Amino acid sequence: MDAVRIRGWWSRRTQVERVRVYTLGSLYWLYWFLLLLAWFSLVTSAGSTATAPAVLSGLATLALGGAGTLVLRDAARLHPRSAPLPWPSLSVLLVLSAVTAPLALLLEEDQRYGGALVVVGALAWGAGGLLDTRVRNGVLLACTAVAGLVGGSIGFAAYGLGVSVFLVFTVQSSLWLLGVVTSLEHARDSEAALAVAQERLRFSQDVHDVMGRRLSTIAVQAELAAALAARGDARATDQVLEIRSTAHEALREARALARGYRPLDLAAEVEGAVSLLGSAGITTRADVSGVPAERHEPVARVIREAVTNVLRHSRATHVEMTYADDRLSVTNDGVDTGRPSGTDGSGLTTLAAQLGGLGARVAAGARGDRFVVSVDFVPVASEVPS
Template sequence: MGASVTSGRRWRWRRWEELSEVERVDLYTRQSLYLILWSFVVFVLVSGTSESASSTGTAVALGGALVTTVLGTRAMRAVFALHPATGPLPRAELVPFLLVAAVYLAAGVAFEDGIQGAVVMVVFANVAWAVGGVPDNRVSAAITVFGAALFGLSVGNPLAAAAGAGVAVFFLFTVRASLWLLDVVTELDQARNAQSALAVAEERLRFSRDVHDVMGRRLSTIAVQSELAATLAERGDERAAARMLEVRGVAHEALREARELARGYRATDLAQELEGARSLLRSAGIEVHLAVDDVPRGWHEAAGWVVREAVTNVLRHSTARSVSLTFESEELRVHNDGVAVGSAGSATGTGLQGIRERLAPLGARLEAGSDGEHGWTVTASLPGSGPLSSRRASQVGA
C-alpha cells in the first residue's frame, strides 16, 4: 500500500485515462479525503464567523484555519504514504502541524463563542483527519479522548463530551474505512498479478512435461531404430534403408507433435500411445502383451500419459525381454521383466514424479517399484469411469 501511494506521486500529473485501476482508486480515495476535510473546514468557518462582529477574530479564525489545514493536509498525506505501517511516524510533518494547531486553539479560545466553536471544530477535524490514518488502536483511543475533552471543556457539558467522542469515532471510521478499501483493491490487484504469473508458470510446466513425454519417446524410438539400421548396414542387409526411412518418419512425426505442443492443440490418445508403444518395443526386440480394452473412456488421456512414460523408461533403463500392459480392477499396470539395478527409472524418477503430479488432481494415483529380482511394475489406480466420478467419490467419502 505504501509503495502504491509513493508511486502515485510520480503519476499524479498524468491523465485519468493513463492511470491503472489501482492508481485511479488510490487517487480517488486520497483526493476525496482531502476534499472532505477542506469542505468541512470551510463549512465550519462560514457558520462560525458569519455572525461575528469582530473583524480581528474573524481574520484570526480564517488565517489560522488556512495554515492549520494546509499543515494538516501535508501531515495527512505523509500518514497515508506510511499506511499500513504504524511507524516510524512522519514527525517532520506531524510536529509542526500539532504545534500550529495548539497555538491556533489557544488563540481561538480568547474570542467570542461563535469563533471559539469554529476554531475548536477546525483543530479537531484536522487532528482526527491527519492522525486518524495511523492504524494503531492507541492513536485511535487518544483521538477519541481528545475529542471528548475538547468538546466537553469548550461547552462545559457532559453531553458535549459524548458528542465529541462520537464525532471522533465517525472521523476515524471514515478515514480507516477509506484506507481499508484502498488496501483491499491493492491486494486484489496483487493477487490478480500473482494469479497471472502462476498461470504462466503452470503453462510452462505443462509444456515442459508434454515435451518430456512426447519427445522422450520419439527420441528413444529414433535411437533404437538407428542402432538397428546401423547393425543391418554393417551386415550388408538391404533392410537397413527401410529402417532409416522409418527413422525419418519418426523424426517428422516428432516435429509435427512439437509444433502441436507449441500451439497447445495436442491431446493424448490412448490408442495411438498403445500402437506406438507396441511398434517401438517390438522394434527393440521386446515382446509385448496388451490387455487394456477395458480402460474407461474418461481415463484414456491419463492412461496414455502412463503408457508413454512407462514405455520410455523401459527403453532407456531396462534390459527387458517382455512387457505387459494390462488393466484390471481399476488399475493400469505396465510390467517389464528386466530393470537394471540402480537405474534412473526408479520410483522417484523425474518423469514418473511428473505423471504422479498430473494424476493427483484427477483423483488417480501412481506407484512404481520392483516386484522381484528383475521385474518392475508401474501401477496407475484409475477409479470410476473417469476423473469426474473419482472426484465425486472422494467428496462423498469425505
C-alpha cells in the same frame, strides 16, 4: 483542451485507479470543507466589525489544514501498514494543534465552537487514517480534551469525542475499502498470471511427452544401428531408415505443437477460454456456433491467442467472441490507447501469416473503447452465390 486531456487521462485509468482517485479526492475535499465550514461559523459569530479574529483564525485554519493534509497523504500511502509512523508531518500537526487550541480560549464564547471544531477536525481527520493504536487513542483523547477545555463543560467534551470518533471511523473505513479493492485487483492479476503459467506448463508437458518419447526412440535406434554397422550386418541400413522415419514423425509432431500445441477442438477451446477468463474475473459471452467444420481449428487458434493477449496485456472486464458472415471477432473492453492497430504481438502476427495462406485476413486494434481481434475468412464454396 484541458477537458479533453482530463477525459483522456481518466479513460486510461484502470477501475482500481479510478476508485483510488475518487476515494482520496473525496477525503481531501471533505476535510477542507469541514475546516472551512468551522471557520465560517467562527467568522459569522464574530460579527462584521471583527476583522482581526477572522484573519487570525483563517491563518490558523490554513496552517492546520495544510499540516493535516500532509498527514492524511502519508496515512493513505502507509495503509494498511501501521508503521513506520510519518513523524515529520505528524509532529507539525500536533505542534500546531497544541498552539492553536489554547488560542481558542481567547475567542468570544459564541466563537469557541467554531475554533474547537477546526482543531478537532484537523486532528481527527488528518491523523485519523493512521492505524497505530497509540496514535488513534491519543487523537481521540486530545480531541476530547480540546473540546472540553474550549467549551468549558463535560457535555462539550463528550461532543468533541463523538465528532472525533465519527471522523476517525470515516477516514479509516474509506482507506480500508480502498485497500480491499486494491487487494482484489492484485488477486485478479495473480490469477491471470497463474492461468498463463498453467498454460505454459501444459505446453511444456506436451513437448516433453511428444518429443521426449521420439528422441528416446531415436537414441535407441541409433545405438542399434551403430552396433549392426560395426558387425557389418546388412540390417544396419534398415535401422537407419527407421531412424529417419522416426525423425520425420518427430518433426511433424513438433510442427503440430508449434501450430496449436495439439490438435484443437473448437468447443473445448471456447469452453476452456471462458473458464480461463472467468478465473481471472473476466465475464465472457461466446457465440461461435455457426463456424463451419473446416474452420474449427483456425478459429480455435485465434481464440487461444486472443485470450492469451487479454490476460497478458489488458485490463479487460468483459470479452465477447462472435462468428457471423465469415468473420470471427474477439472483443474486450481493456483497450490500451497507446498500442497501435494492426496485429497485436508476435502471436497474432504469426497467425496472420499462417491464415493468410488460407485466404483469411487478421486484424487487431482499438475501435472506440474496445479492442477487437477479427478474422475475415473467404466464403466457402457453398456460400458463394452462383
